[in-house]
Amino acid sequence: xxxxxxxxxxxxxxxxxxxxxxxxxxxxxxxxxxxxxxxxxxxxxxxxxxxxxxxxxxxxxxxxxxxxxxxxxxxxxxxxxxxxxxxxxxxxxxxxxxxxxxxxxxxxxxxxxxx
Amino acid sequence: xxxxxxxxxxxxxxxxxxxxxxxxxxxxxxxxxxxxxxxxxxxxxxxxxxxxxxxxxxxxxxxxxxxxxxxxxxxxxxxxxxxxxxxxxxxxxxxxxxxxxxxxxxxxxxxxxxxxxxxxxxxxxxxxxxxxxxxxxxxxxxxxxxxxxxxxxxxxxxxxxxxxxxxxxxxxxxxxxxxxxxxxxxxxxxxxxxxxxxxxxxxxxxxxxxxxxxxxxxxxxxxxxxx
Numbered sequence: 001x002x003x004x005x006x007x008x009x010x011x012x013x014x015x016x017x018x019x020x021x022x023x024x025x026x027x028x029x030x031x032x033x034x035x036x037x038x039x040x041x042x043x044x045x046x047x048x049x050x051x052x053x054x055x056x057x058x059x060x061x062x063x064x065x066x067x068x069x070x071x072x073x074x075x076x077x078x079x080x081x082x083x084x085x086x087x088x089x090x091x092x093x094x095x096x097x098x099x100x101x102x103x104x105x106x107x108x109x110x111x112x113x114x115x
Numbered sequence: 116x117x118x119x120x121x122x123x124x125x126x127x128x129x130x131x132x133x134x135x136x137x138x139x140x141x142x143x144x145x146x147x148x149x150x151x152x153x154x155x156x157x158x159x160x161x162x163x164x165x166x167x168x169x170x171x172x173x174x175x176x177x178x179x180x181x182x183x184x185x186x187x188x189x190x191x192x193x194x195x196x197x198x199x200x201x202x203x204x205x206x207x208x209x210x211x212x213x214x215x216x217x218x219x220x221x222x223x224x225x226x227x228x229x230x231x232x233x234x235x236x237x238x239x240x241x242x243x244x245x246x247x248x249x250x251x252x253x254x255x256x257x258x259x260x261x262x263x264x265x266x267x268x269x270x271x272x273x274x275x276x277x278x279x280x281x282x283x284x285x286x287x288x289x290x291x292x293x294x295x296x297x298x299x300x301x302x303x304x305x306x307x308x309x310x311x312x313x314x315x316x317x318x319x320x321x322x323x324x325x326x327x328x329x330x331x332x333x334x335x336x337x338x339x340x341x342x
Contacts, residue, residue, distance in 0.1 A: 027144055028151040046171055050144065050180055058187035060194060064339050066143070070118075072150060073143045073260055 007042060011052050013090040014044070016061065016079065020087045024065065024078040027053060053077055061086050116154050123161055127153065128265050130169060136266075138181045138273045139257045139341045140188075145172060146264055181273075188273040192281075195332040200324075216320065238319065239286065242326050246282045249333055250275060253342040260341075272341035274333075281329055285322050 007014070018033055019025060025033070030053075031044045056062045061083035065076045079087065119127070127149050136142045149168055156164050203212070226234055253275045261270055336342055 026147065026151070028148045032155075046148065047176055051183060054180075054184050054187045058190045058194075060191075066339065066341065069147075071124075071263065072147055073263075074147045075140065075144050 007044065008048065010094055011044065011048055012056060013087075013094050015049075015052060015056065015077075016083060016087045016090055019062070019077060019079045020084065024076040026074050026076050030077075056083070117157075119150065119153060119161075120158070123153065123158075124150070126161075126165065130165065131264055132266050132268075134172070134174075134177060135268055136177065136181065137268070137270055138184055138276075139260060139270050140273055141177065141181045141184055142264070142266070142270055143260060143341075145177065185273045185276060189277045192274065192277055192329075192332050192336070195335050196325075196328040199328045199331045238323055238326075242282065242285060245326075245330060246279070249278060249337075249342065252337070256341050274336055274340050274342040278329065278333060278342065281325075285326060288318070288322065 014034060015030060018030055022033075027046075027049060031046070031049060034042055034044050053062065057064060057077070060080055062077045063080050063083075065078065067074050067076060127146070131142070131146050131149065134145075136145070149165075149172075152168060153161060153164055203209075223234055253272050257271055261267070333342060
């Protein structure tokens with residue numbers, strides 16, 4: 001399924017939501033979790049993931065932690081207080097967008113339709 | 116999931132070392148990504164999977180990633196510095212700072228000749244010393260990683276790169292305003308001017324403040340980053 005352009009706009013929300021559910025995650029783990037949750041339908045590419053993580057870190061929404069794992073160093077990401085607030089607003093923003101999109105795609109739905 | 120064999124790990128290290136990465140943070144992230152990915156595949160698929168990773172992590176991908184990370188590190192440090200400055204905008208702290216400034220002015224005014232000159236140079240010496248300590252701490256953290264991956268090239272924390280640029284800027288200003296006029300003008304009259312002394316003093320206060328915010332930013336980031 002070629003949905004890269006669709007994912008692009010919601011990648012930050014996906015990352016923030018995953019980190020809200022899991023205390024801390026590392027880059028590869030995020031890609032695998034998304035793959036697992038969507039049964040392989042959505043694949044986050046490395047090309048999009050790391051720049052998005054770095055951007056969120058610079059905006060103060062994510063904090064990082066360096067940890068020794070096996071014989072290597074791993075960089076974990078977790079939500080900051082600002083990040084936790086941002087998840088709620090990003091989620092309602094995305095939910096509103098999906099609802100409106102649904103109305104456009106299926107005009108027969110009643111105006112009060114909620115996902 | 117399995118553990119990679121020594122031979123496989125060596126191949127991964129070789130592939131990473133070939134990239135000539137300069138940012139320690141990016142190096143750590145890419146190396147961990149490679150190993151985590153390859154661990155999920157059987158031994159028979161190792162070569163194909165490593166090849167696939169190499170196709171994804173090409174120069175055209177990791178170089179801009181590295182450059183952008185340098186920029187975001189800079190942005191993050193500035194953000195921390197600004198939040199520290201904002202936290203100082205309260206009356207008790209302003210009054211306390213004003214009192215310290217008055218005491219320093221009185222002490223500075225009573226100094227004479229060489230001692231007066233040294234009083235200006237001392238904070239600069241402290242700045243250099245502090246930066247040396249920060250650089251050493253970061254070097255020790257990064258050296259472990261470089262040794263583990265087997266990289267000899269110049270790799271350092273992107274945060275340290277930015278911190279060192281800012282320290283250099285402070286030292287550069289000091290040279291420009293204090294030392295260079297001394298070289299070109301033999302005790303110029305405006306050196307004794309009240310305006311010049313006031314400007315130098317205000318500039319010194321500014322750079323001490325800036326230095327303070329920089330060190331505070333380092334204290335915050337050193338807990339989680341490679342500095």
